[in-house]
Amino acid sequence: MRSKIFLFALLCSVALLSSCEKDVLPESQTIQILKEKEKIEIGVDSVSIRGEYAYPGLINSLKLRVSEEEHLHGADDYQASLNGKSYTVSITGLEAGTLYYYCYIADFGAMTDWYSEVYTFTTATELPIVQTLEVLMIDSLMARVKGAVTYEGGATVTERGVCWNDYGDPTTDDNRLVHVENGLGEYTCKLIDLEPFTKYYVRAYAKNACGTSYGAVLDLVTGAEVNLPTVVTVGMNDVSVTTASCLCNVVDDGGAPVYERGACWGIDPNPNIASYVYADGGGLGDYVIGLNELEANTTYYVRAYAKNSKGINYGETVCFSTLEYIEAPLGALDGRFSVAENRQVWFSQGNLQYNPSLNEWRFSENQFDYIGESNAYASENYPDWLDLFAWGTSGYNHGAISYQPWSMINIVGNYLAYGNENSHLYEQTGMADWGYNAISNGGNIENQWRTLTNEEWDFILHYRSTLSGIRFAKAQVEGVNGLILLPDDWSSSMYHLNNVNQINASFGGNVMQQGVWETYLQYYGAIFLPAAGRRSDLYVEQAGSIGSYQTSVCRSLKYVYNVMFSHDDIEIYTVFRNFACSVRLVQDVGRR
Numbered sequence: 001m002r003s004k005i006f007l008f009a010l011l012c013s014v015a016l017l018s019s020c021e022k023d024v025l026p027e028s029q030t031i032q033i034l035k036e037k038e039k040i041e042i043g044v045d046s047v048s049i050r051g052e053y054a055y056p057g058l059i060n061s062l063k064l065r066v067s068e069e070e071h072l073h074g075a076d077d078y079q080a081s082l083n084g085k086s087y088t089v090s091i092t093g094l095e096a097g098t099l100y101y102y103c104y105i106a107d108f109g110a111m112t113d114w115y116s117e118v119y120t121f122t123t124a125t126e127l128p129i130v131q132t133l134e135v136l137m138i139d140s141l142m143a144r145v146k147g148a149v150t151y152e153g154g155a156t157v158t159e160r161g162v163c164w165n166d167y168g169d170p171t172t173d174d175n176r177l178v179h180v181e182n183g184l185g186e187y188t189c190k191l192i193d194l195e196p197f198t199k200y201y202v203r204a205y206a207k208n209a210c211g212t213s214y215g216a217v218l219d220l221v222t223g224a225e226v227n228l229p230t231v232v233t234v235g236m237n238d239v240s241v242t243t244a245s246c247l248c249n250v251v252d253d254g255g256a257p258v259y260e261r262g263a264c265w266g267i268d269p270n271p272n273i274a275s276y277v278y279a280d281g282g283g284l285g286d287y288v289i290g291l292n293e294l295e296a297n298t299t300y301y302v303r304a305y306a307k308n309s310k311g312i313n314y315g316e317t318v319c320f321s322t323l324e325y326i327e328a329p330l331g332a333l334d335g336r337f338s339v340a341e342n343r344q345v346w347f348s349q350g351n352l353q354y355n356p357s358l359n360e361w362r363f364s365e366n367q368f369d370y371i372g373e374s375n376a377y378a379s380e381n382y383p384d385w386l387d388l389f390a391w392g393t394s395g396y397n398h399g400a401i402s403y404q405p406w407s408m409i410n411i412v413g414n415y416l417a418y419g420n421e422n423s424h425l426y427e428q429t430g431m432a433d434w435g436y437n438a439i440s441n442g443g444n445i446e447n448q449w450r451t452l453t454n455e456e457w458d459f460i461l462h463y464r465s466t467l468s469g470i471r472f473a474k475a476q477v478e479g480v481n482g483l484i485l486l487p488d489d490w491s492s493s494m495y496h497l498n499n500v501n502q503i504n505a506s507f508g509g510n511v512m513q514q515g516v517w518e519t520y521l522q523y524y525g526a527i528f529l530p531a532a533g534r535r536s537d538l539y540v541e542q543a544g545s546i547g548s549y550q551t552s553v554c555r556s557l558k559y560v561y562n563v564m565f566s567h568d569d570i571e572i573y574t575v576f577r578n579f580a581c582s583v584r585l586v587q588d589v590g591r592r
Helices: 002-018 027-037 372-377 454-463 514-520
Strands: 039-042 047-052 061-067 076-079 081-083 086-091 099-107 119-122 129-138 143-151 159-165 175-178 185-191 199-208 211-214 218-221 230-237 244-252 260-266 276-279 285-291 299-308 311-314 318-321 337-340 343-347 352-355 360-363 472-477 480-485 527-530 534-536 539-541 547-554 559-566 569-576 585-591
Touching: 027 047, 027 099, 039 119, 061 086, 076 086, 129 199, 129 211, 129 218, 143 159, 143 199, 143 218, 159 185, 175 185, 230 299, 230 311, 230 318, 244 260, 244 299, 260 285, 276 285, 285 299, 337 454, 372 539, 454 547, 454 559, 454 569, 527 547, 547 569
Parallel strands: none
Antiparallel strands: 039 047, 047 086, 061 076, 061 099, 081 086, 099 119, 129 143, 143 185, 159 175, 159 199, 199 211, 199 218, 230 244, 244 285, 260 276, 260 299, 299 311, 299 318, 337 343, 343 585, 352 360, 472 480, 480 527, 534 539, 547 559, 559 569
């Protein structure tokens, strides 16, 4: 008889399994998911468990079995509320500080219920621990108080904040300010509408299911009645086509800390903080606000502002006009670089190159292009391009013995501009400067380009003011080591560069491919100087490791000034006149 009953049960189970047409998770796996998805909130005498499970409709009913006994002896069952694929179980009447054991019991429609493993929770027993850390700022009407919840007491902190009064030992029955966030961690509350010349007592507090706990009591004394701060719009500086700098000064805080200062601007004669605005922290003293994305040839109005607890105050309005936009000439990139106060240049699109057999000058197609070792084969009939030139080898017979671009004679006295050891490239006719040539892809007109002086290179690298404060950074572009120069109006939001303005940085600090370089840097006027090496006599040395760029200034009979950079240095250097180095030409934008 028993075997017949077993056979009947087995057949029923097979029939039940055969009738299920949808794929479902195994019951044991579903039980595990219940635990993984649960969210448990524990109180002193209660617990709430909620969560989600897979495959809605798979579970017919769900219970929690809870007991103080590990084996769930004498356990109570609590029915879960099912809604879609979520469940909730709420249990009250528990003992504080007690370890409880529980398991899930699920009805999947089988002959027997499925049971999960046994899990545990412990009801709360302690108040949270909260600290009153410090009073950050005080004036006549306001103070900021910093607190921290360091321990929740085994139950969720449902409220935290600061309470205060003017007689001592404040509680939440006195004045209190509830912080917008709960839980662990530091927080700051801003107490407002205080009375001037008054002593207050403040402390942090936190609440959980066990009650309210407090931090230490601190006192604060408000000051005299606060006035608006006094701020001055000093004037404008570095006005360009699309950028400018506003010089400002907070000269008096009005009796309360200035927590925000800045400038606002627009085409309206009375700009305010509803206009374009840029903030610069707080405090007294001078500060500079950079204005960018301005329209060319446009009149703007700008004024400084400052805020304290009393309110906001403005400086006088200053009027200025941006420069008229002048399109960069053929062969130049659009970025503008200050080479002295009130004087800017455009850089050529690439290093200068020369083909002896064609007698043609050009700029390289890409900024990172350089010839390298092939410069060692320079000659009058060399059929390819060269890009390393000894000083003054413009191709014009300006008075030097060796004025040809391919010259490799190892005699420094052969390379005197205009035949004079004290003359610079830009003097007399100017023909000693490579820029006097007609550059085929740079306008093809004589005397349009020029070579920078050593002082101009020094100003570009170390002294010019830029919108972002960034002047240069070393980099590797398309596998080529070199030096990036950023234009005056460069914004650091366009592309993040590492190790900016650091002469001892390595090339590997900024690595980018051609597409990134052209889209995010060159498009906004950035210049890249490749480390193309230099030629001494018949040998090209350190191509790819150092950049050595000619200036238009000589130092003595033997030496001329040069810009040199390597993996750990940038300096205005001196080299022998016969050393062949890179040439990067510029055109003047004109006086601003």
